[in-house]
Amino acid sequence: MKDLLAIDDLTSIVSKGVHETYIEARYQSRLTNEVNFSNGELERIRTGLNAGCGIRVLVDGCWGFSSTNDFSKSALREALDEARAVAKVLALTKKNKVKGLAKISNPVTGLFNTRVKGDLHDIDIEKKVKITKEAESDARRYSSLIKSVSCTYHEILDHKIIVNSDGVKAELYESRPEFSVTSVAMKEGDRVVVSEGRGISGGWEDLFREKDHLDYANMASKKALNLLDAKQVAGEKTTIILDPGMVGLIAHEAIGHMVEADFVLSGSITKDKIGQKVASEKVTLVDSGQSNNAENAAGTIAIDDEGVVASRTVIIEKGVLKSFLHNRETAFHFGSEPTGNARAFEYNDEPLIRMRNTFIEPGSERFSDMIKETRHGYLVKGARNGQADANGEFMFGFQEMYSIEKGEIKELLRGASISGSAFEVLKSVDMVANDFRYDIGTGYCGKYQPAKVDGGGPHIRCTAIVGGLQ
Amino acid sequence: MCTFALREAEKADVDEAEVYAISNKESEVFIESNDLKQAKSHKTDGLGIRVFSKNSLGFASTNLFDKDYIRNAVKSAIKLAKITPSDRFNSLPDKSTRINLLNGLHDKKASSFDTSDSAELAEDMLMAARSFDSRVSVDSGNFTSSLVTHALLNSKGIRRQETVSSFFWSIMGMAINSNGVSNFDYQSTGVHHIKDIDVISTGKSFAKSLVNTLDSKKIDSFKGEILLTPVAAAELVQDAIAHSINSYAVQKDASQFKDKIGESVSSDLVTVEDDATNVKGLAASSFDREGIAHKRNVIIERGVLRKFIYNTYTAKKAETQTTGNAAGSANSPPTVSTTNFIIKPGKSKLESLISEIKKGIIINRFSGNVNPVNGDFSGVVKGGRYVKDGNITYATKEVMMAGNIFKALKDVTGISKEKRILTDSILPYLRIDNISFTGG
DSSP states (O other): OOSSSSSHHHHHHHHSSSSOOOEEEEEEEEEEEEEEEEEEEEEEEEEEEEEEEEEEEETTTTTEEEEEOOOSHHHHHHHHHHHHHHHHHHHHTTTSSSOOOOSSSOOEEEEEEOOOOSSSSGGGGGHHHHHHHHHHHHHHTTTTTTTEEEEEEEEEEEEEEEEESSSSSSEEEEEEEEEEEEEEEETTEEEEEEEEEOOOOOOOHHHSSSHHHHHHHHHHHHHHHHHTTOOOOOOEEEEEEOHHHHHIIIIIIIGGGBBBBHHHHTTTTTTTOSSOOOOTTTTOOESSSOOOOOOOTTOOOBBBSSSOOOOEEEEEEEEEEEBBBHHHHHHHHHHHOOOSOEEEEETTSOOEEEEOOEOOOOOBBBBHHHTTSSSEEEEEEEEEEEOOOOOOEEEEEEEEEEEEETTEEEEEEOEEEEEEEHHHHHHHHHEEOOOOOOOOOOOOEEEEEEEEEEEEEEEEEEEEEEEEOO | OOHHHHHHHSSSEEEEEEEEEEEEEEEEEEEEEEEEEEEEEHHHHEEEEEETTTTTTEEEEEEEEEHHHHHHHHHHHHHHHHHHOTTTTTTOOOOOOOOOOSSSSSSSGGOOOOOOHHHHHHHHHHHHHHHHTEEEEEEEEEEEEEEEEEEEETTTTTTEHHHHHEEEEEEEEEEEEEEEEEEOOEEEEEEEEEEGHHHHHHHHHHHHHHHHHHHOOOOOOOOEEEOHHHHHHIIIIIIHOOOOOHHHHHHTOOOOOOOOOTSSOOOTOOOEEEETTTTTTTTOOOOOOTTTTEEEEEEETEEEEEEOOOOOHHOOOOOOOSSSOOOOOTSOOOOOOOOOOEOOSSSSSSHHHHTTSSSSEEEEEEEEETTTTTEEEEEEEEEEEEEETEEEEEBSSEEEEEEEEEHHTTTTEEEEEEEEEEETTTEEEEEEEEEEEEOO
């Protein structure tokens, strides 16, 4: 499909500004393909195009946004006028006007491509259908106790152009495939559901480099089967070893959201904590637009949707809170550098402060020593989902856990949730392993709009509440 | 444009074709950090084409309505239908009799409602919350007006179109005092008519519920009753039931309600309906994603499971009729979903439900996981208040709860008269016994 808009078209719109503090025009053309097989049948197949141009202005200290899927000069001009008009309406009511935006020292120009091995455009849809069908079928045939399987291949291919009145003129091609298998095991009315898969920023070969589609199928069914015979855990506050996926969830949900600067301005518990010790000195926690420590993290972006380079932002360094996550507005407010966290999901969404790849840096201990040095506790694996609260309380679900007694991994137990107060849990971290993995790339973070993010880390040991049946 | 798309598909070598399009004119004002944040106004479109060729499915969508893009989408859909497996249950619904569009979903004045109105109402809601109590901090919120036109055409002669106006508002935040920060609370609701908009009540009730949860204390573990607010009921109960009555889940053997039609699945206090024709509900519309007229479906009647919800595909498989629950946007082929999920209000007043609790917790929100397949849930009580001998004592913190939702449905001991309209449901307060609470 031909490009609908070019940098020059957007530059021309941005140059139409008169009294605006700032104008931004973002073109985004998104191709989505999805295949799902469930229980031997094709449940869903779709291919879709969503393209348009979003225009945002800052005028009289207020933000206005409009968008259009009509690429004529007059329609683009109308969208600009609309954005300007609604900003002026807001100016009549809004109390605290936006005072300014943090400067971009070197406006970004040029082309940015996701590094891919195996361009998804070159992989025929037939192949995508085939592997999804095969994996679903394999997972179901694993055992007669596997009663239901669902397998999904999903890909998002974006072409974006970002032009703004501060001189940014950037073009990006992003590629985000994901693959997952969910197996349901059943015995005597009891059911266990397990999902395995991977979501990345990269290409076809990257997606299946570590494990192929059948590996995920077998893993999901094997785990579901094993968990059928596992017991539920009783609730207790104890020593917990978190796997990299769970560490990613902690980093994202319990800390990351607390340091999003828009939330800080609403009164987050981190408000007055910059420079203070908030975690064990073994903890260095980062949100990065780059795929640090390992390749193909799903939340990787070269620049954010305000044209700021999406670099590595250290949130907590050796236990001390160092930085919030900013867009240009909050960076100006706090007198900080913008961190490249302003992200929009589609052309008709406005950029919001969102995370990218959020992780805890690896430490020096060996995972095996971590187990050896645990008298009583649990190894918690397979992040499901989670939420954190204004006061730092969080809760995450996980798929499976193992009891640890006297330095040895013992019994497999059913998944449950862990909870605690974010900073208390981080202060309790006493061991950080030297391994590293990103593992929450199949999920989306929701904050009015979805965002593709990732998270990970090494195994870490801490204290938290495991919740189960009484 | 829908007619053009259908004609293009019919020209090609397909057996059946369907076109669904949505256009949404939307204006929205966002609240952030106790102030208005941004105003937004635009129109978005989507058009989806579903084709069947020798019982194989193809689907493509586009938001660009130029003829070239429509032709291209039709081609893509046909290409997919050539490579997907054949499935004898793949078919479109036959043309049914003319349907009457519901009254009460389109406020003619909605087209003149503009961003300045949204801004004023967002500000009113914010002020209502902040002036109720200065300890309230609003993290985010919004006021949105939307005018949606959706249309469906298929090669069997179904032609439908309707316009629905909606006004939604939401508010989220916390209360802060010298002892700390409360849990988040969240409220949202909406109406179809401008005259029914009441953002002040939402702002006040949000603030009241928040300040009640300040100065929270840890409690010891116990087993007792829970009183769920409508929002908490949506989080804990609605999804599990909605999943279990969905014919896709039933046919996949992933529903606890499979083979239980006619059996008791909950306390006889519980009656559940799915009713897109309830025009108070925000998911109301005259026809479903396949053009089938919506109707009221009684799902659970005084504790007894009466029916599942179907679209044409799952109904054909189960040798029954669709219930008008084909769902989804123009960007994907129809699935099955509830519309307005309604738990019928009970006879008790909220205050009497509370006064009867010996030992329990009132919760504003449930933050956790509910496994809709086996019903196990585990998570954290949010905005909890401890009730002892009928009296609300203090707010709780760090309380986890776990159990099984299908067992809990049988332990429902009370349903309030009072109800709330949420995004896709109308729910009362529910009181449930035998819940395990784990203190921190």
